[in-house]
Each structure stands twice: as C-alpha cells, then as structure tokens.
Amino acid sequence: MARISEAYIPMPRVGLISDTHGLLRPEATAFLRGSDFIVHAGDIGHADVLNELATLAPVTAVRGNNDKGPWAEAISETEVLS
Numbered sequence: 001m002a003r004i005s006e007a008y009i010p011m012p013r014v015g016l017i018s019d020t021h022g023l024l025r026p027e028a029t030a031f032l033r034g035s036d037f038i039v040h041a042g043d044i045g046h047a048d049v050l051n052e053l054a055t056l057a058p059v060t061a062v063r064g065n066n067d068k069g070p071w072a073e074a075i076s077e078t079e080v081l082s
Contacts, residue, residue, distance in 0.1 A: 012036040012037060013035045013036050013037075014035065014036065014037050014039060015031070015032040015037070015038040015039070015056075015057065016038075016039050016041065017032065017038065017039070017040050017053075018040060018041035018042055018043060018064070019042070019043045019064070020040070020044055020045055020049045021043055021044075021066065022044075022045030022046040022048075022049060023045065024048075024049045024052050024053070029052070029056070032053065032056055032057070033056055035056060035057045036057055037057055037058055037059075037060070038053050038056060038058070038059045038060075039059075039060050039061070039081070040053060040059060040060075040062070041061075041062060041064075042061075042062050042063060042067065043066045043067060044061060044063070044064065044067050044072070044075070045066065045067070046071070047071040047072075060079050061075055061079075062075065062076060062078060062079050063076065063077050
C-alpha cells in the first residue's frame with residue numbers, strides 16, 4: 001500500500017467572488033482576506049471594487065454583462081488561469 005507523504009505542501013487559497021455590482025460588502029472582504037489570489041467572475045460594477053480587492057491579493061477579473069463604460073473596456077470577457 002502506498003504511504004501518504006508526511007511532507008506538507010501548502011495549497012494556495014483562491015478567493016472567488018462575482019456580482020458585486022459596485023458594492024463590496026465588508027463580509028465579503030473579511031472572507032477574502034488571507035486569499036493568495038482572487039478571481040472576480042463578472043458584474044463588477046465599478047473599478048473601485050477591483051482596486052479594493054487588489055489590496056487583499058492579486059486579482060484576475062472578467063467583464064460581466066453589466067460592466068459597461070470606459071473603466072470596463074480594459075477587462076476581458078474571458079481569462080485563463082494557470
């Protein structure tokens with residue numbers, strides 16, 4: 001029988017959030033604190049949401065159908081994470 005290694009390999013904590021619609025609630029911020037990486041899966045609502053998330057961890061975001069205007073034009077509709 002194979003033996004499970006006793007070596008500890010830390011797993012990154014990836015925070016996932018979506019549909020903030022311009023409002024990043026304190027409960028969400030508290031939950032995401034400690035993440036190694038954050039993914040925002042669309043309907044961000046305002047660039048300030050991404051700026052605040054970026055104070056917690058590196059962020060990758062995709063544009064949702066409600067993300068319109070000059071601030072959202074630089075955000076892709078799809079991303080590939082690796």
